[in-house]
Amino acid sequence: MQEEKKIDAVECFVEDISKAREIFWINPAVQAAKGGCRKYVSDGAQSDNISRKDIDEAEARLIRFAPYIERVFPETESQGGIIESPLAKIPKMKSYLESHGDKIFGDLFLKCDSHLPISGSVKARGGIYEVLKYAEELAVAEGILTYEDDYSVLAEDRFKEFFSGYSVAVGSTGNLGMSIGIISAKLGFKVDVHMSHDAKEWKKEVLRKAGVNVCEYSGDYEKAVAEGRKLAMADPRCHFVDDENSIDLFLGYAVAGRRLARQLAEQNIPVSEGNHLYVYIPCGVGGAPGGIAFGLKDEFGDNVHIYFAEPVQAPAMTLGLITGKFEKISATDVGLSGLTEADGLAVSRPSALVSPIMQRMLDGCFTVKDERLYPYLANLGEIENIWIEPSACAAFPGPGLVSVNVINGKKKHCHPTHIVWATGGNAVPENIMREYCKKSRDVKETN
Numbered sequence: 001m002q003e004e005k006k007i008d009a010v011e012c013f014v015e016d017i018s019k020a021r022e023i024f025w026i027n028p029a030v031q032a033a034k035g036g037c038r039k040y041v042s043d044g045a046q047s048d049n050i051s052r053k054d055i056d057e058a059e060a061r062l063i064r065f066a067p068y069i070e071r072v073f074p075e076t077e078s079q080g081g082i083i084e085s086p087l088a089k090i091p092k093m094k095s096y097l098e099s100h101g102d103k104i105f106g107d108l109f110l111k112c113d114s115h116l117p118i119s120g121s122v123k124a125r126g127g128i129y130e131v132l133k134y135a136e137e138l139a140v141a142e143g144i145l146t147y148e149d150d151y152s153v154l155a156e157d158r159f160k161e162f163f164s165g166y167s168v169a170v171g172s173t174g175n176l177g178m179s180i181g182i183i184s185a186k187l188g189f190k191v192d193v194h195m196s197h198d199a200k201e202w203k204k205e206v207l208r209k210a211g212v213n214v215c216e217y218s219g220d221y222e223k224a225v226a227e228g229r230k231l232a233m234a235d236p237r238c239h240f241v242d243d244e245n246s247i248d249l250f251l252g253y254a255v256a257g258r259r260l261a262r263q264l265a266e267q268n269i270p271v272s273e274g275n276h277l278y279v280y281i282p283c284g285v286g287g288a289p290g291g292i293a294f295g296l297k298d299e300f301g302d303n304v305h306i307y308f309a310e311p312v313q314a315p316a317m318t319l320g321l322i323t324g325k326f327e328k329i330s331a332t333d334v335g336l337s338g339l340t341e342a343d344g345l346a347v348s349r350p351s352a353l354v355s356p357i358m359q360r361m362l363d364g365c366f367t368v369k370d371e372r373l374y375p376y377l378a379n380l381g382e383i384e385n386i387w388i389e390p391s392a393c394a395a396f397p398g399p400g401l402v403s404v405n406v407i408n409g410k411k412k413h414c415h416p417t418h419i420v421w422a423t424g425g426n427a428v429p430e431n432i433m434r435e436y437c438k439k440s441r442d443v444k445e446t447n
């Protein structure tokens with residue numbers, strides 16, 4: 001009986017997903033964090049070797065590289081070469097969301113990874129981290145760098161010359177390519193970015209200007225990644241950044257957890273048993289939001305609840321988790337197009353590395369129609385003066401959904417803090433942003 005009911009619920013969700021309806025799904029398999037983050041990774045799997053110690057290492061590596069980052073990207077000077085973004089309270093946006101939807105219990109914040117230095121998206125965490133790690137490994141193995149050195153020497157021509165004997169490759173819908181391309185070219189690597197058809201033209205232009213070789217494909221993200229992987233694997237001096245399986249990317253993102261913990265403490269925002277934190281993150285393949293979720297769970301345990309947001313036409317992780325089929329199911333298998341104007345989320349199949357971890361860690365997922373993204377974008381811009389890209393707006397329905405369906409009536413959650421993770425936007429050219437705003441007006445007129 002119990003089993004039958006469960007199957008029914010799954011079928012209902014899959015039916016709604018296949019009809020491109022917006023859904024809100026609470027994960028029945030979420031596990032308490034007791035015992036730390038280790039319990040979320042399955043023994044024997046590829047993710048077996050991810051633990052708190054690895055996040056410590058990733059953080060230490062980013063600190064070693066800070067003098068280099070500060071030297072070659074002067075915009076990071078004020079943060080001493082640490083790539084971090086502000087946490088902004090957005091009370092006016094909260095009022096806007098409430099006047100167009102459900103009441104939100106608690107305060108609303110925006111984590112502005114849209115404004116991360118260097119590439120203006122969340123990919124400046126994982127993407128840059130992975131390339132720095134590769135560069136460090138090469139230079140240390142060659143005997144031209146030690147962990148104790150001041151890494152600003154890496155900006156010298158002799159290092160650029162050394163790195164030019166190696167290459168970096170990645171498949172991307174856009175933002176990952178931007179991060180990998182910019183940092184790799186800066187270090188001196190040759191770099192190929194394999195881009196899917198949904199990648200925006202202006203992103204390709206930025207990359208070409210930075211000296212990146214942009215390879216274009218008529219197929220989707222999965223095909224661009226597969227092609228890039230094949231070419232890269234044939235070359236031992238090429239490092240392929242594997243968005244679907246990379247532990248290094250994951251760890252670069254995970255460092256966000258402890259950084260956010262410090263920011264919350266600085267702003268006197270308590271996270272405790274009576275003050276739960278609710279975090280909403282737009283999801284593509286799952287690496288960025290998964291890594292961030294891992295870092296947050298590691299910091300806050302059961303006092304943090306994490307939800308992923310996806311477009312109705314590309315609900316890769318949502319579908320993978322609801323069916324339990326992970327990367328074995330694609331949004332296209334249930335008749336969806338996989339196409340969305342949220343280019344950062346235009347992914348049909350979730351990461352094989354990340355999905356099983358999220359099955360135990362995530363509180364839930366929800367999907368959003370593309371046409372809702374533009375009004376969020378335009379209103380956030382107009383009333384809070386924070387400009388972000390359409391993909392980064394996917395998480396805005398979260399606080400209302402969770403307030404009504406989860407928090408409502410529960411006393412122990414009496415002072416919740418909601419954080420919508422703005423995953424990108426600062427690199428968007430002004431004329432493109434104006435087009436997005438125009439689309440918001442078009443949506444209003446047709447409704």
Ligand SMILES: *Cc1c(COP(=O)(O)O)cnc(C)c1O
Nearest residue numbers: 175284285286287288344423424
């Ligand atoms: C890449 C990206 C995401 C999601 O990251 P995944 O690792 O693909 O899940 C979300 N928003 C933006 C703007 C992105 O570029």
